Amino acid sequence: MVMLDSLKNLLPQKVSTAPTDLETHGKDESYPVRHPPLAVVFAESLTDIQTTLAWAREHHLPVIPFGAGTSIEGHVIPQGRAISLDVSRMNRVLEVRPQDFMAVVEPGLTRKALNEALKGTGLFFPVDPGADASLGGMAATNASGTTTVRYGGMRHNVLALQVVLANGQVLELGRGVRKTSAGYNLKDLFIGSEGTLGIITRLFLKLHPIPEHIHTLRVFFDDLSDTAQAAYAVMASGMPVARLELVDEVGIRAINHYLGRSYPEKPALFVEFHSSTKEALEAESSMALGLMQETGAISIDTARTQEERTAQWEARHQAYWALVNLFPGKEYLSTDTAVPISRMPDLVEYSSRLLREMGLTGNILGHVGDGNFHTLVVCEPGDPRAEVFSERLVEHTLALGGTCTGEHGVGLRKKKYLSKEHGPALDWMRQIKQLFDPQNLLNPGKIFD
Template sequence: MLPEALQALRASFAEKLSTAPAVLEAHGHDESRLDHHLPDAVLFVSSEEDVLHALQLARRYAFPIVPFAVGSSLEGQVIPVQRGLSLDLSGMNRVLSIEPGGFQATVQPGVTYPELNRQARRHGLFWAVDPGAEASLGGMASTNASGTGAVRYGTTRDNILEMRVALMDGRVIRVGSRARKTSAGYDLKNLFIGAEGTLGIITQLTVKLWPLPAEVVVLRCTFTSLRAAAECAVLIMGAALQPERLELIDEHEIHAVNQYLGREYPERPTLWIELAAASRTALEDSLNVCRELCQDAGAQDIHTAVTPEERGAIWEARHKAYTAMGALHPGHAQLSTDACVPLHRLPDVLDFTRQRCQERALTASFVGHVGDGNFHVLFQAAPDDTATWQAIHATYDEMMQATLQAGGTCTGEHGVGLHKKKYVAQEHADTLDLMREIKALLDPHHLLNPGKIF
């Protein structure tokens, strides 16, 4: 960023602009902590007008601009690899309206999904996409985030009705519709969802809300192997039980959770299955079918969590598994992967990946939103252990090749960012040039979050 650009930003934004070392440091990495690049400055915006003015100055002085909110991404999306301005939208954090009759809410991009749920709960509604980290709605839209609720309610893409997006040329456009469906014109809304801030800056979202389930129960089932647990997940989905959540967690992450949270879960591959229904009778029917399926698939023991406290403890364990693994291996660097395959191919790809990890004696643990074929591998090693990291990256490459050969995708919910660019090039080799042309049309000087996706 040229000195005159910094002066113009200071003149326009005063105390909203910061170059304090601690502030720059906080905006120089994401949750993965695999990459580290400091911006030249951080601008804390509070309105759409602020965003538009920042884009105007970026055009005039030709500096990169990278959107940032919570910083919970895992693929480097918020890291300013070409320095420039980190545009912090966390101050745009108002829930503007909740329309209970329309099952929708309109929010600013810095609103976190737990905050939206706190405000929606009084209306008997909730935002169903649950990635675990307290992510912002704008960040979730920018990566098409997913999570434990996707098996029943879909991803962020499925739960956004309309957005306002500020473009690099100074326009603000409305994409999508507040109606539940539309056939009017090209689907520009979905062009910006998952674009990671490379095409425009999201300044407002109208999202779907869902009724809170009346009756809920969670089953905890353990298995002798990861493959057996995955095969059981396929059976459950085939039985049309429509679980609210269907999560797999392996024995290594169960052990870490037990140590970190003081739990006593059996340390075996485990499925956590949440079922819901409108009545207790209907829930009991679904519960009985699910138990039988798990028993037929070889479940060793089945525990039922009925009370809100028991259910909350299970989902707390799931959401804190990543942190628990880090605490179990202090000083290690972590690489969290993400892939998604057609459901019927999930047992094979999981089993193949675990075998490769075991052959190379890697410290690797598995979790997954297995009801929709999405799984994660968390690799860990000492930062300076070059040989092990070479083996990790070789395994990661093989896992991705197996995923793509199975008809899957290199990322189901984390997004591309910095870390998956080569896999996107493989997955979309026939359309990559078209994607680049769209990028050049909306951002001809490549100032919006440069270095990401391509």
């Protein structure tokens, strides 16, 4: 297209229309619909982003920020003619300030690459969604993960942001300090905005000391309801849990098959404690074991070495791909919901019962320590029951005072639930979008139409 030639002239060697690039940027990890962009811009600087946005304003074409492509709710899929703005080449660690427990990074840097760069500092970045996502994308979706129960998600671990608005203006949001009361908190408005308000170009991230003592447990149960109740009992005890993950028997069977493990094919809790002293760690672990035995634990394994812990959490992080491998040729709907922690066992039981009632094969796993879990529904291509299941699960979640998404974000799939969840506040969200992006150029069609 002649129009794209002008973009290529503005950004030599940074604009691609190669079919493989277009295909990669027209999908995410699990949303079933695919739609390639017109072109992909591989930005390498703030100036490249501003140049792309200026060109987009002139040609009235939407721009969709793209990091690692690991989202699963359709966040990066164009809804029409659009440019994909890939920031993966903006992947530098700009500064590490160990004395301030802070790092300054570009948006395309992945979380694993950051922690690799932090080796030798005694610090780490804790937010762990499983996938090796880009940090800009993690902020854009307010990602969380296995360690959120102790360290919080992205909103808790981003001190400041640099963002570029649709009109090209650069904003510095927040400050590199642990607390501030200076004006409206616009920084947190952009965290979780899914690229609809601006493009993140720099992040100031909170770092944490690597714990001196770590104890990891795998605890198996006969019954999924007992597993969820045990998770609640541990959280209600007030113990400083660092990770508390539930994997049902279908997930354990898939992990065994995919990774060659020999775990008991029963519902399980994967638990981890981070403590400053060995004595505290042993006391916490002992108390947790007692609570879980009271709620029906039938088998307990301990991972004491770094290698054993790595193997345990690899199994949890590979659970999705293990399930996909267990059911080849099927389609998968992955949904996440979150409720107040006291209602988590109710929702786990409801989800399991609903799968059985609808005759569906599925898996329940997730971050039950903060009331959030995922349900992966396996179905034949075109089977409408998976979407019906998701709708009924979300309806029940909202009735329990929960949210339609705890960490995946809204994207395309969850936007139909926002009116019921937020009521009149949704109209104010639309007005905020109009204020920051009056031409509707930034990732249109996401969060709301």
